[in-house]
Structures are given as structure tokens and as C-alpha cells.
Amino acid sequence: MEKISVGVRFRPLASSCDSDSGRKWQISDKVISLCHLNTPVSGLTFSFDHVFDQSSSNVMVYNVLIKSIITAAIDGFNGTAFAYGQTSSGKTYTMNGSDKDPGIIPLAIKDIFDTIQKIPEREFLIRVSYMEIYNEEINDLLVLESQKLPIHESLERGVYVAGISEEIVSNAEQVLQLLVLGEANRHFGETNMNARSSRSHTIFRMVIESRAKEENSSKEDTITDAIRVSVLNLVDLAGSERIAKTGAEGVRLKEGKHINKSLMVLGNVINKLSEGGKLRGHIPYRDSKLTRILQPALGGNAKTSIICNVAPEDVHIEESRGTLQFASRAKRITNCVQVNEILTDAALLKKQKLEIEELRKKLEGSHSEVLEQVLLKQRNDMHKYELERDRLAMELEEERKARHDLEQRIFEQEKKIENLMNHSMSLHISSASTQFDSLKTPNFKQPSIDFVVRRPNYKELESSPIPDNFAGVADEDLWARLNNGRITDLDALQMTPSLPSQLFPSSKTSLDVRSNEELEKRRERLEEELDDVRKQNVVLTGQYSKLEEENDVLKEEKIGLADDVARLENERNQLKSEKQGLIKELREEKRKLNDLRDEVRHLIAAFSQREVMLTSLCTKSRAIVENIKTAPIAPPE
Numbered sequence: 001m002e003k004i005s006v007g008v009r010f011r012p013l014a015s016s017c018d019s020d021s022g023r024k025w026q027i028s029d030k031v032i033s034l035c036h037l038n039t040p041v042s043g044l045t046f047s048f049d050h051v052f053d054q055s056s057s058n059v060m061v062y063n064v065l066i067k068s069i070i071t072a073a074i075d076g077f078n079g080t081a082f083a084y085g086q087t088s089s090g091k092t093y094t095m096n097g098s099d100k101d102p103g104i105i106p107l108a109i110k111d112i113f114d115t116i117q118k119i120p121e122r123e124f125l126i127r128v129s130y131m132e133i134y135n136e137e138i139n140d141l142l143v144l145e146s147q148k149l150p151i152h153e154s155l156e157r158g159v160y161v162a163g164i165s166e167e168i169v170s171n172a173e174q175v176l177q178l179l180v181l182g183e184a185n186r187h188f189g190e191t192n193m194n195a196r197s198s199r200s201h202t203i204f205r206m207v208i209e210s211r212a213k214e215e216n217s218s219k220e221d222t223i224t225d226a227i228r229v230s231v232l233n234l235v236d237l238a239g240s241e242r243i244a245k246t247g248a249e250g251v252r253l254k255e256g257k258h259i260n261k262s263l264m265v266l267g268n269v270i271n272k273l274s275e276g277g278k279l280r281g282h283i284p285y286r287d288s289k290l291t292r293i294l295q296p297a298l299g300g301n302a303k304t305s306i307i308c309n310v311a312p313e314d315v316h317i318e319e320s321r322g323t324l325q326f327a328s329r330a331k332r333i334t335n336c337v338q339v340n341e342i343l344t345d346a347a348l349l350k351k352q353k354l355e356i357e358e359l360r361k362k363l364e365g366s367h368s369e370v371l372e373q374v375l376l377k378q379r380n381d382m383h384k385y386e387l388e389r390d391r392l393a394m395e396l397e398e399e400r401k402a403r404h405d406l407e408q409r410i411f412e413q414e415k416k417i418e419n420l421m422n423h424s425m426s427l428h429i430s431s432a433s434t435q436f437d438s439l440k441t442p443n444f445k446q447p448s449i450d451f452v453v454r455r456p457n458y459k460e461l462e463s464s465p466i467p468d469n470f471a472g473v474a475d476e477d478l479w480a481r482l483n484n485g486r487i488t489d490l491d492a493l494q495m496t497p498s499l500p501s502q503l504f505p506s507s508k509t510s511l512d513v514r515s516n517e518e519l520e521k522r523r524e525r526l527e528e529e530l531d532d533v534r535k536q537n538v539v540l541t542g543q544y545s546k547l548e549e550e551n552d553v554l555k556e557e558k559i560g561l562a563d564d565v566a567r568l569e570n571e572r573n574q575l576k577s578e579k580q581g582l583i584k585e586l587r588e589e590k591r592k593l594n595d596l597r598d599e600v601r602h603l604i605a606a607f608s609q610r611e612v613m614l615t616s617l618c619t620k621s622r623a624i625v626e627n628i629k630t631a632p633i634a635p636p637e
């Protein structure tokens, strides 16, 4: 638990305002008092841990209130800093600053990048978003098209703005450029109180993710396996304003109403949170978008600093008093801050192991032997599953490799077959052309190299050597060669009708056919091999999916085990509280026993006194009796 840290900052007096009522705020160390003619007005004295007078710079405010939040954000803790105060009190000046006096946001940006430079053992990923809440609607300040964005809530992410753009950044200059872009898109307007008044609340957000670099992560260290994610919000609120004072009309009036309403809800939330635990009741976070987005910063998991800006002029005394009361309540709020770590599977397992070990230690000396045994069993099971999981992971990896090799082999075989086919085709073409050259019939038409005839109705001879996969498409030349040099029914070849059938006498033909047959055999062999490989592949695929299924089952079992551990933890806590109850009762009994002992002691003492009294009484009585006995009895007269 950690208190929200609150500081109050007075801006310099505006040159146009002179106080003549004799009232003014006086600052003495950490105490602020409203004085009238130098005498404190009763009930208007406030004290704070951090008070900044008119002469303080933004760097001073940053160093005292914000720097620690930035360092913590880099270490994985959520952080929020916001400026609160009436209009023209210096909120935007504090957050953004000027060229000479850079504000909280530029100082934080620079600090973040300077700091992560000094942590070489971790790698960082930083994302930036910038949004405004204008008239109760959320707009993206970095992407103008993204307007009126909704707020969603999920178990994993908590409350978040859906659809907001996030820029991944790697240096301070990049972020400062985004800041300038966002500033240009933000709603400002002129009012009676401020020539450049913020008409919206703005939230500049940096999400800082980090994890240990590979070479630094030790297998035994759970923390190094975890990814830390923290959200840093730097918020410039719009200022509350009295409509009568600002004289706002039209658009300004509408804006002013929205601003005041959301600030009122913020005030209500702060009021509720500042009340003690049981008095709190319902906290109205949901009554405004501002409080919904800032929920983690107000009583949640975040380190939070609030800078309450005050306008020192006499004319603003009422508003300043409101701001100081807000600050007094805010400083009572406590947040529950913890580092945000996302655990990888390995880290989760290690963490569970450690937790079980811790539970076991805690249970030592307790009467819960049964529980301890169960825990032991759980631990063994966990270990077993862990081993099984590792084994399966290894097997899976091997299968993957084997499958990959197989695919590679199939690919190579297919390539070989393709090459062979191409080679065989080119052989046929060249030998056919040689044959036809020797034929030299005057009517014979020279076939072109890629002359292909389709014969869908052609019935193949039983002895036809045309491979099946030619699918009825054959080069005429090839056909001639494959039919042992005979041309049969080749009317489609447009040869002279006088030569329906011709024997090719060339000895080269039989050689070619032989080589063709060899090629054919080789191709068939390769195809057989290919089939085998395919079959193997099917088997391996089956095994692979089975292993994956087993892996899924193990994962489920792991989740079940984690549930068991949580349940056991609950039981342990219950037992602990029962034990504490019993110890309390025992103490009570002991106290009663001691009381009784005291009473008995008193009674014994009283009895002894009585005994002494009685004994002396008895002695006296005896003496009297003895006296009476020994005394001479006077004869009656």
C-alpha cells in the first residue's frame, strides 16, 4: 500500500491582477495559510508534504514528485501524474512547460530514454499514445480520423480505450515530435480567464515493456523470463471554471459544463477514496470517462502524483480553497502498487514450483500433514508433467525436422523426375527429326518441334510404350518412335497417302528405344520411391498431429494443476485462519486458567489465615479449659 503523493504549486501573480482586499496566501515551509492583513484566517490553513511557491521551476516539481514514478515505471510499475486546478492556474505550464522551463512531460520523456540507456541488460519496447476527452468523448490526438473512441474493459487488459493508435518509439526526439503533433490537434480556446485555455483533459500515455536480454537470462531465475509491462499516464486536466466568471456562451459554455461535470465526478471519487475503508461504499468511477480511464491511478495499481495548481490572485481565493481541500483529501488515498509481470510458460512453471516450495515451508510445523502430502504429490506430478512436456517438445521438434527433410527429399525427387521427363522428351524430338529427315518424301511436311496432336478417342495398343501420364497427348514424333519405328494410322500427320506404313531401317532407332525403355524404368522406379516417401509423410503427419494433441492435453493438465495450487493455497489460508482462531481461544483459556489459579491461590491464602486463626482459637480454648479444670472449685455456700 502506498499513499498518493500530492504537491501544491502556486503560479506567479498575473501582472494584470492586484490584490487590494488585504487577503493573500502565505506559504511557510509546508504550510499554506490564507491571511487577512497578515493574520491567518481560521479554518484556512493547510499543510502538505510538498509545497512549491511562485519561484519554483518545473524541474524542481519534477524531481520531487515525478522522477520516482518514472523510475518505477521503467521497473514495471504503473504510474500516473496529473495536474489539477482551476482554469489559468498553470496546469498546462506544469505539464508541458516552455522552451526555457520544460514541463513534466518532456522531462519525463528525456529521463526515460536516458535511464533505459543505462540498463543494457534489458531490452525495451516503448509505445506512445495521446488522447483527449473533449465534451465527454475520447479523441485520438495522433490520428485525427480516430474520434469518439469507446472505453472497453477486459480481464486481461482492464479498462482500455479501444482503437487508440500506438506509436512504437525508440528515442526521445521521436516522442517529442508526437507530443507536438498531439498538441496541435488538441482543443484549446480563449476564455475571459485564459487566452489559451485547455478545453479538454489530455492523457499522454507511454507503455513501457521490457525483458532481460537472452544472454543475461539465467535458467534458474524466474524473474528474467518475465516480461514487465507498465503504463505511464501524464495527464493535463482542463480547469474548473465558474461560468459566471468566464462569461462563457455557446460552445465555450457547453465545454465548460462538461469540464465541470467530469471534475465534479473526479472530486467525488477522491472524496470517497479518502474516507476510511468501511465508510467508502461505492466509488463512482463509471460516472465519467476521465475517472474510468484514471481508475488504476486512483486507489488501484499505480504510483500516483497529483500536482494541485493554485492561482494566487485575490479574485481566485474561493477556487484556490477548493483546490487545497481537494489536495488535502487526495493525500489520504492509498494505492496498492505492484510490478506488472507477464510470465512466459517456463517462468510460470518455475513460479509455481517456487510457490509450492514456499507453501510446503509454511506448512512445516503445522498440523496439516495431509495437506502437505497432497502438496508433495502435486509437486511430483508437476515435475513429471514438466519432464513429459520437455520430452514431447523434443519429439515434436525431431518430427518437425524429419518432416522437413522428407519434404525436401520429395521436392528433390520430383525435380529429378521432371528433369528426366524433359530430357526424354528432348531425346525423342531430336531422334524423330533425324528419322523424318531420312524419309524425305516429297509430300511430307516437316513437323515443328512443338507440334502436338490431341487424340482423345485414340485407343492405345496394348504394347504401347506411351506412359499413362501422357494422358492421350503425344508428340507425333514421339509416337512414331515409341511404335518401334512404324507409323500406324497417322492420317492426322498430313503425310502422303501413298506411304501409310513405313519401316524405319535405321539402327539408331533401336538404340533410342532401348535408352527410352531405360529411362522409362528409371522413371517408374523413381515414382515408386516417391510413393513410398509420400506414404511415410502421411504417417509422420499423423504422428505429428497426435503429438500436438498430447501437448494440448498436457497444457490443459498444467492449467488444472495451477488451479489445484490456487485451491490448496485457499485451503491453507483457511487452515491458517482456523489455526489463528484456535490459538486465540487457547490464549483465552490460558488467561482464564491463570485467573482461576490466582483465585485458588487467594483462597488457599485465606484458608491458611483462617487455619492459623482457628488453631490459635483452639489453643486458647484449650488453655481456658485447662485453666478451668485445674482451678479449685469453691464449695457452694
Ligand SMILES: Nc1ncnc2c1ncn2[C@@H]1O[C@H](COP(=O)(O)OP(=O)(O)OP(=O)(O)O)[C@@H](O)[C@H]1O
Binding pocket: 010, 011, 012, 085, 086, 087, 088, 089, 090, 091, 092, 093, 094, 194, 196, 197, 198, 199, 237, 238, 239, 240, 309
Ligand atoms: N509557473 C509559471 N511560471 C510562469 N508562467 C506561468 C506559470 N504557470 C502558469 N503560467 C502562465 O499562466 C498562464 C495560464 O497557465 P496555463 O495555461 O498553464 O493554465 P491552465 O491551468 O492550464 O489553464 P486552463 O485550465 O484554462 O487550460 C499561462 O500564460 C502560463 O504561461
